[in-house]
Amino acid sequence: MTDIYQSIRQAIIEKKIVVATYSGLVREMCPHIIGLKNGKEQALCYQFAGESKSRPIMPDGSTENWRCIELAKLSNIQLTAGPWHTAPNHSRPMTCVDQIDVEVQL
Numbered sequence: 001m002t003d004i005y006q007s008i009r010q011a012i013i014e015k016k017i018v019v020a021t022y023s024g025l026v027r028e029m030c031p032h033i034i035g036l037k038n039g040k041e042q043a044l045c046y047q048f049a050g051e052s053k054s055r056p057i058m059p060d061g062s063t064e065n066w067r068c069i070e071l072a073k074l075s076n077i078q079l080t081a082g083p084w085h086t087a088p089n090h091s092r093p094m095t096c097v098d099q100i101d102v103e104v105q106l
Contacts, residue, residue: 004071005041007079009034012104016079018045023073025051030085031069032104035097041071044096048085063087068096 001009011018012031019028028049036042047067048060058064065087086106 002041002071004074004077005034007077008043008071008074009102011079012043012102014079015084015104017082017085018077018079019050020077021075022069023053025053027051027067029067029069030104032086033097033100033102035101036099037097042097043069043071045069046086060085061087063089 008018008031010016012034015030017028018031019026021027027045027047029045029047031043031045033044034042045067047057047065049057051057052067054067055064065085066089086104
């Protein structure tokens, strides 16, 4: 496991917010699931603030804010305490991670 993987895994266990750079954009997100997809380290995160290339961030609680994050593309990772953000669904857990290591306990 990479250091990035360990950090995101810890954030899930402790329900911490992750502030990081992903593909050059700053994102604020709550990771919900971490594991592997086709051998790559990935996480399903709920992004509630920051920037996104794929689509705009919707109001908190929106089911449109789920992001599948390839951990190798993360940098400048900071874990911080704060209110946990989520939506009533995990919109893409099975397409994002096929070997689940840890999933947040809601």
